[in-house]
Amino acid sequence: MTAAAKPVLRPANPHFSSGPCAKRPGWSLAALEGARLGRSHRAKAPKAALAEVITRSRAVLGMPADWRLGIVPGSDTGAVEMALWSLLGPRPVDVLVWESFSKEWATDIATQLRLKDVRLLDAPYGRLPDLSAVSPAHDQVFVWNGTTAGVRLPDATFLAPDREGLAICDATSAAFAMDLPWDRLDVVTWSWQKVLGGEAAHGMLALSPRAVARLEGFTPPHPLPKIFRLTKGGKVIEGLFAGDTINTPSMLCVEDALDGLRWAESLGGLRGLIARSEANLTAVAEWVSRSGWAAFLAEEPATRSCTSICLRIVAPWFTALDAAGQTAAAASLAALLEEEGAAYDIGAYRDAPPGLRIWGGATVETSDIRALLPWLDWAFAQVAAQHRKAAA
Template sequence: MSHPTPDIRPANPRFSSGPCAKRPGWTLAALEGALLGRSHRAKDPKAKLAEVIDRSKAILGMPKDWRLGIVPASDTGAVEMALWSLLGARGVDILAWESFSKDWATDVTKQLRLADARVLSAPYGRLPDLAQVDPARDVVFVWNGTTSGVRLADADFIRDDREGLAICDATSAAFAMDLPWPKLDVVTWSWQKVLGGEAAHGMLALSPRAVARLEAHKPAWPMPKIFRMTKDGKLNEGIFRGETINTPSMLCVEDAIDGLRWAESVGGLPGLIRRSEANLAAVAAWVERSPWAAFLAEAPATRSCTSICLRIVAPWFAALDAEGQAAAAKKLAGLLEKQGVALDAAAYRDAPPGLRIWGGATVETSDIEALLPWLDWAFAQVATEFDKAAA
């Protein structure tokens, strides 16, 4: 098997699913306004932190009565704060269909050790049975499976008259997908995903219902300082005005502001969604005519426009054992990296062997289109090598 070497290369080969590509045209000059060597509690740095919060809320169309804060430890920290602070008041359902959602299930069942916890799971490529979600219970879920490329098509499984809280990890969905705020109570994300910001900081959004739970519910376990969102039984409002729990990086804050301003320049949330969906559409058109690649997400409506996960369906690949499939997929991603056309495009380590191409809004569709012929080229090289080995 052979395939001609493509003539065109992506202008930007960065297709990592996190940290993700910087916005088009980004240079270090974007950070020149950073307030370095300053206390984050001073007036001007605190105003920068508040700017991140205010611009984020405006772009995302978050309801005015929601709180949004900057918290430690990226999206993971934001999710952990929600789980440790809010759960335990009633039973909880955890939806698990990829690596990170399985991590949240582990936290709830093995670390918090909640007795009344149900894990509703599905294999990579599918969603759990959403009809099993009980509106009387809390529910924890990801909106977009970063490691599986499977996203929720809608939130119809969440009742408007629910008694429990809907806690949503939206880190690879926020700014690329339209989140239905009335259906949600807690939403988390990080700067290094769709807007390509620098890592280590998380965003935690709380509905009035979530705030009421925080003020009424006292967890049965000790709460580390970085998880505490209440003081004397009341919400610590300062967290949601830019008074962070721990010291933030003002360099990262400046970068986040730059990303948000860029988002506004491309049309806000509708523009960001259009950019991500265009990337998915380009890959989908290629997959449609590909003899060897398919989406890991089985249902078209659940295919992610950010973490686009592909599996290999060639007969020779299917005939390999698990170790052989992993080796072939690794070889494929390695060839793309060696050619400098796709960096960090291998599937997540716990996912089925294949490729994962980030299609978030900071990625140009022209770069996706330039990459696709290289996927065919690299596959042909790997197929030839493994055919020879089999012979």
């Protein structure tokens, strides 16, 4: 490719990390001035703020009225693990794996919980597993959006409306940016630091009536640590879904979460958030179609994520390198962009194929995505020139 001219315009906000993610446009520390610091989280006002996070989250997402939603420790990981350790066991389990985090859940289910009747339905990076193989008689564990692969589910038709098992969905990089079919799901988890750009360590756990019935009708054969316990005396602990958190939350993070939710409401709610994320994907797709050296990691257009936008490098000189060479070249590309202040933290996830990962969630302005794209061409041209020089 010919050398690209060095761009003049940089993104106004070069934060494209896939977690923690960019703060909302216009955010400043002033947004946290209302935080109830130095107060017990069980006092009236702080507890009301926690309950407000739950109420506003339900409204923005359009969650059914009969679902329960609670704030739990340990970010999305904590929420997923609570569900796995509390609910799995009565039925066989199908685990869908197509990226790093779904693989982690499969490992935990098989080697930590040591469940015997587990089917792993997997696919390489860039693809989805055979969704037709999912059994409605089994519990199902899956991510909605593969954060490290940039591959999302196009719909939920593989989940039977009259399924006998529970559908347990890790939606951390999908919630607030994609439509979630609540009627086909039973457990949904996410964290604050993704689409709305909140601060880390807090997770959200949403349970359908079917999931609550499982909790109250099944006692796991293994011990549960305190931070995993969702029932007491055979009944779900209702306070957990009204702001009574299991452990001490950060009231600073709570205020930040509320700020993000109010911003989401100002956009028109979920529809506005989705539109912003999809516009970011469209901008990248238009550039990919003419780049000549980049392609989506997701092979099928319908499965391309609008949040964790993962790209692979298809230039012949790059694909001719061995794995170590590709990793080094891709890392050089990401490092050069950071040195120039054009993009921070956009290297591919450590377990994913070498390439780039650009966060396109709703807090990212499409104008910043468009400003970034010429920098990708410029940085790639620099790395390619270095390769030619080293090979000469």
